Amino acid sequence: MRTPRELADAHPGPAFTVTLDGREIEALPGQTVAAALWAAGVTSWRTTRGEGRPRGVFCGIGVCFDCLITVNDRANQRACLVPLHAGDDIRTQEGTGHDDRP
Amino acid sequence: MTDREPGQPRLAVIGAGPAGLAAAIAAAARGVRVTLLDSAAEAGGQFYRQPAAELRARRPQALHHEWRTWERLRDGLDAHVRAGAVRHLTDHHVWLVERRADGRFTVHALLGPEQEDPAEVCADAVLLATGGYEKVLPFPGWTLPGVITAGGAQAMLKGTLATAGRRAVVAGTGPLLLPVATGLASAGVEVAALVESAGPRAFAGRARALAAQPGKVAEGARYGARLLRHRVRLLARHTVVEAHGADRLEAVTVAALDGAGRVRPGTGRRIPCDTLAVGHGMLPHTDLAETLGCRLDGHAVHVDDEQRTDVPGVWAAGEATGIGGAALSLAEGHIAGRSAAARLRGARPEPAEWAAAARTRTRLRAFFAALDSVYAPPAHWAEQVTDDTVVCRCEEVTGGAIRAAVAELGAGDARTVKLLTRAGMGWCQGRVCGPGVAGLAGCELTPSRRPFARPVPLGVLAAAGEDD
Numbered sequence: 001m002r003t004p005r006e007l008a009d010a011h012p013g014p015a016f017t018v019t020l021d022g023r024e025i026e027a028l029p030g031q032t033v034a035a036a037l038w039a040a041g042v043t044s045w046r047t048t049r050g051e052g053r054p055r056g057v058f059c060g061i062g063v064c065f066d067c068l069i070t071v072n073d074r075a076n077q078r079a080c081l082v083p084l085h086a087g088d089d090i091r092t093q094e095g096t097g098h099d100d101r102p
Numbered sequence: 103m104t105d106r107e108p109g110q111p112r113l114a115v116i117g118a119g120p121a122g123l124a125a126a127i128a129a130a131a132r133g134v135r136v137t138l139l140d141s142a143a144e145a146g147g148q149f150y151r152q153p154a155a156e157l158r159a160r161r162p163q164a165l166h167h168e169w170r171t172w173e174r175l176r177d178g179l180d181a182h183v184r185a186g187a188v189r190h191l192t193d194h195h196v197w198l199v200e201r202r203a204d205g206r207f208t209v210h211a212l213l214g215p216e217q218e219d220p221a222e223v224c225a226d227a228v229l230l231a232t233g234g235y236e237k238v239l240p241f242p243g244w245t246l247p248g249v250i251t252a253g254g255a256q257a258m259l260k261g262t263l264a265t266a267g268r269r270a271v272v273a274g275t276g277p278l279l280l281p282v283a284t285g286l287a288s289a290g291v292e293v294a295a296l297v298e299s300a301g302p303r304a305f306a307g308r309a310r311a312l313a314a315q316p317g318k319v320a321e322g323a324r325y326g327a328r329l330l331r332h333r334v335r336l337l338a339r340h341t342v343v344e345a346h347g348a349d350r351l352e353a354v355t356v357a358a359l360d361g362a363g364r365v366r367p368g369t370g371r372r373i374p375c376d377t378l379a380v381g382h383g384m385l386p387h388t389d390l391a392e393t394l395g396c397r398l399d400g401h402a403v404h405v406d407d408e409q410r411t412d413v414p415g416v417w418a419a420g421e422a423t424g425i426g427g428a429a430l431s432l433a434e435g436h437i438a439g440r441s442a443a444a445r446l447r448g449a450r451p452e453p454a455e456w457a458a459a460a461r462t463r464t465r466l467r468a469f470f471a472a473l474d475s476v477y478a479p480p481a482h483w484a485e486q487v488t489d490d491t492v493v494c495r496c497e498e499v500t501g502g503a504i505r506a507a508v509a510e511l512g513a514g515d516a517r518t519v520k521l522l523t524r525a526g527m528g529w530c531q532g533r534v535c536g537p538g539v540a541g542l543a544g545c546e547l548t549p550s551r552r553p554f555a556r557p558v559p560l561g562v563l564a565a566a567g568e569d570d
Contacts, residue, residue, distance in 0.1 A: 002288070002289065002290040003263075003289070003290050004165075004259055004263040004264065004265055004289040004290065005157075005159075005263050006290075007161070007164045007165065007263075007288060007289050007290070008153060008157075008159040008160075008161050008162055008164050008165055008263055009159060009160040009161035009164070010153065010157045010158055010159040010160070010263055011158045011160065012156060012157045012158055013156065013158075028156075028157065029154075029156035029157070030153070030154030030155065030156030030157035030158075030262070031154070031157075031262055031264070032154075032261075032262050034258065034262070034264070035258065035262035035263075035264035038258070038264045038265070038266050039264060043247040043248055043266060043267075043350050043376075044247035044349065044350060048498055049498070050497075050498040051498055053245060053492075053498075054246075054247050054349050054350070055245065055247060055495075056247035056248075057247075057250055057254060057258065057266070058249070058250055058251060058254060058495070058534075059235070059236065059250075059251050059253070059254045059534070060250060060251065060253070060254025060255065060256075060257040060258045061148065061235070061253065061254060061257050062141070063235050063530060063533055063534070064251075064495065064529075064530050064533070064534045065496065065528070065529030065530050066495060066496075066530075068529075074216070077215070077216065078215065080254075080257075080258070081215040082215040082216070083154070083215065
C-alpha cells in the first residue's frame with residue numbers, strides 16, 4: 001500500500017522520541033503533534049468539559065479548537081498547529097486542561 | 103514603527119494564499135513596499151499548502167493541482183523578497199487590523215503556533231486575502247474522533263503527509279470533495295464511498311453556465327477518471343445520516359435523498375470506516391473586514407471593480423470576497439495589487455491594463471454562482487439532527503437545547519439562541535456551529551461581528567494600545 005510519504009517522495013531526517021502521557025512514541029522532523037499521534041494510531045487526546053467525551057482533530061487548520069492538548073505543561077495547544085521537537089512531553093487533556101491545578 | 107521610508111508607500115497583505123500572493127507580487131512589481139503576513143510557516147494558503155520543510159518532500163506536486171501556477175507564485179515571491187520589496191512574515195496570526203486616526207493602519211498579530219507573543223505592522227493600506235473556511239453541518243455522531251472536515255483531511259495530508267486511518271468515507275457537498283477523495287485514495291487510503299448530496303440532474307439544469315467553462319468541465323472529468331481508477335464508489339443524491347462508534351468512528355450510515363432533499367425511508371446502509379471527511383461548502387473569513395467596518399454582501403466582503411472595500415485604504419481579494427476557488431483568487435489578487443499600487447502613488451489605475459484578469463474574474467464568478475446552486479446541502483438536513491446530537495462542539499449544546507430556545511423561550515434570531523444556550527460562545531466563537539445553529543433555529547446565518555479574529559491573551563490586549 002502506498003503511503004503519503006512515498007507519494008510525495010519525502011525523506012525526513014531521523015525519527016526522534018516524544019512522550020504521550022509518559023509512553024514513548026516516535027515522531028519525525030516537521031510533524032505536528034496531531035500528525036505524530038495519527039501515525040501512532042492515536043485519534044483522540046482530549047475529553048470535553050461537560051460530558052467528558054473524546055475529541056481529536058476536526059478542522060485540521062486551527063479554526064475549531066477541538067484538538068486541544070497539553071504540550072510541555074502548556075494546556076490548550078492546538079495539536080494540528082504545534083510542531084514537535086525531540087523530548088516533548090505531550091499529555092492528554094481533560095476538561096479545561098487546568099483542572100489539576102491547585 | 104519609525105521604519106517608514108518617505109516616498110515608498112507600504113501595503114500590508116494579510117494571507118499568503120493565491121489571492122495574497124498574486125496581490126503582493128503585483129503591488130511589489132509597481133514600487134510598493136509590501137509586508138505579507140500569514141499564519142503558516144510557508145506561503146501557499148490552504149490550496150497550495152506545502153509539506154513542512156523538514157519532511158523534505160521531493161515530489162510535493164503529487165499532492166497538488168496547478169503546480170506550475172504555484173511555482174510561478176513561489177518564484178515571484180522569492181524574487182521580490184530577495185530584492186527587499188516584500189517582507190514575508192510567517193507564523194503571524196493576525197487578530198485585528200486597526201484603522202488609526204491618521205488614516206493609516208496597524209496590523210496586530212500573534213506569533214507562532216503558541217500565539218502568545220504579539221507583533222505589530224504599520225501600513226498605509228491593507229489588502230485582506232484571508233480566504234475561507236469550511237462549513238460543516240451537524241448530524242448524529244459528528245463529534246466522534248475520526249470524523250474530520252474534508253478540508254482538514256486535505257490539510258493534514260498536504261501539510262504533514264498524514265492520514266487518520268485506512269478506510270475513509272468522503273461526504274457532504276461541494277467541489278472540494280472530489281480532490282479530497284482522490285487525494286486520500288492516491289495516498290493509500292481506501293475510499294469506501296464519495297457521498298454527494300447533489301444529484302446529477304441538478305448539474306443538467308445548469309449545463310449552460312457550467313459548459314461556459316470548458317477548463318473546469320475537463321477538470322471535473324479528470325477527477326471522475328481518477329475516482330474510477332481508485333474504484334471509489336460515487337453515491338450521488340445521498341447523505342450521511344449518522345456516524346457510529348463508542349470512542350471513535352467505526353461506521354457511517356448513508357441514505358438516499360428524494361427530490362425535495364429528504365432522506366428516503368428504508369434506504370439507509372451502513373459502511374464500515376475509520377475516517378469520515380465531511381464538508382458542506384465554504385464560508386469567507388470576514389472577521390478582520392468586519393472589525394474595520396467594511397460592508398458585507400451576505401457573508402462576503404463587498405468590493406468594487408478594483409477590489410476596494412468601502413473603507414478607504416482597504417482592499418480585499420480571493421475567497422474573503424466570495425467563494426470561488428484558486429483561479430478566481432489569483433485574478434482578484436492581481437487586480438487588487440495593481441489597484442492598490444496605483445492608488446498608493448496617488449494615481450488613477452487604468453483598468454484596461456488588467457482587462458484579461460477582469461475577464462477571468464467575470465467568467466469564474468458566473469461559474470461559481472452556478473456551482474453554488476448545484477451543490478447545496480439537503481434542504482431538510484436539520485430533520486436528521488436528533489435532540490441529543492451535540493451541535494455546538496465547544497460548549498456541548500445539543501439540538502434539543504437549541505430547539506427549546508426557539509420553541510419554548512421564544513428566541514427568534516441567532517444571537518438570542520446563543521445567549522440562551524451558549525451555542526457559539528466557546529473556543530471557536532461559533533465558526534464551526536454557526537450554520538448548524540442557524541439552520542436548526544430557522545434563522546438566517548448572520549455575520550457574527552467578532553471584535554477579534556482569534557483568541558488573544560489578556561496581556562497582549564493590555565499592551566496593544568500602549569504605544570499610541
